[in-house]
Amino acid sequence: MIDEVDQRLKTWVGRVLGDAPVSLAVPQRESVERGVGLYLLELAPAPPPRPAHSSRRPPLRVSLCYLVTAGGESPERSHHLLGELVFAALEEPGFEVDLSPLPVPLWAALGLAPRPAFRLRVPLERERPVSAVPRVKVPLITRTVPxxxxxxxxxxxxxxxxxxxxxxxxxxxxxxxxxxxxxxxxxxxxxxxxxxxxxxxxxxxxxxxxxxxxxxxxxxxxxxxxxxxx
CATH class of the missing domain: 2.60.40.10 (Immunoglobulins)
Structure with a gap:
């Protein structure tokens, strides 16, 4: 299922930037200086969907957080690509853009110098099967919760x-x-x-x-x- 989100993001980058190369691998010096990086940084809880009037159980939800980097043949080109991506992400339904700076220790753990980037959070859902409801054979007692x-x-x-x-x-x-x-x-x-x-x-x-x-x-x-x- 996560791989479906990977493919969705690669397709989205293609719509925004055309044929720019896209990498899902751990960022390295060579990769961040050439093409677009979509590194899955973490999985986090996601708020449940709004309750619907349905007998179906609400789906399970998580939030996928990707580190987005962009590199080109020059600093100006890199900045252009990153700017196109961040504004396109802000317009994309279901995307949440996190522009807070990435901690320096995390850059150090990746072996990279700090650089312009942003985090992109995308929800992922998994539907749950509908459970069979047993017939009620005794009087139903209700209790009001204040x-x-x-x-x-x-x-x-x-x-x-x-x-x-x-x-x-x-x-x-x-x-x-x-x-x-x-x-x-x-x-x-x-x-x-x-x-x-x-x-x-x-x-x-x-x-x-x-x-x-x-x-x-x-x-x-x-x-x-x-x-x-x-």
């Missing part, structure tokens, strides 16, 4: 609000976006169930923290993203 609204805000250095941040509760399949004041709201979460991990994505940064460990102010969770001031 639910409450969950409020919070996302801020950066100096408590400056961060709009359009993606806030997710993966264990509950919930997601929301912050407004212009950095505020987000989950309309209904079980009051007696631990919230688990809260994930926030904004400005190329991803923060994962247990919601129970976050401070609260005026009844709202406060998420402080460790962004660089500037």
């Amino acid at each position: 639910a409450v609204a969950l409020l919070g805000r996302v801020v950066g250095p100096g408590d400056i609000p961060i709009p359009e941040a993606l806030v997710e509760l993966p264990s509950m399949g919930l997601s929301a976006r912050t407004d212009a004041k950095g505020l987000f709201r989950f309309a209904s979460v079980p009051s007696a169930t631990p919230l688990g991990r809260l994930e926030v994505r904004a400005k190329g940064k991803v923060l994962a923290v247990r919601a129970e460990e976050l401070p609260t102010e005026e009844g709202a969770l406060v998420v402080r993203l460790p962004l660089k001031e500037g």
Whole structure:
């Protein structure tokens, strides 16, 4: 299945750059200076899809993170190729572009000097078979689970609000976006169930923290993203 995503990305590069050579191998000095590199850097959890009114079980999902590099016969050519790729990726449905700098130790582990590159996250799904539902032979007893609204805000250095941040509760399949004041709201979460991990994505940064460990102010969770001031 991952190889299908590999092929999809190679086809996408072909649409953007024509016949530029593409490599999926571990980046090396020769390969990053010639053609496009699509190195599968890591696999990460992906938020579950929006619930649908269907008897089918939701698919299993992961996020594939590729390191994208581009090289040409000159620095100007390399920069041109990389620019075409990054803007095309920003327009491509389903692609998530991470422009945060790659850590220097990772470049060192690859045996390369730091260079312009970006990370590309692509979701991968696997459908699950529908389980047979046994017939109910006893009276059905239902129990109502109390639910409450969950409020919070996302801020950066100096408590400056961060709009359009993606806030997710993966264990509950919930997601929301912050407004212009950095505020987000989950309309209904079980009051007696631990919230688990809260994930926030904004400005190329991803923060994962247990919601129970976050401070609260005026009844709202406060998420402080460790962004660089500037």
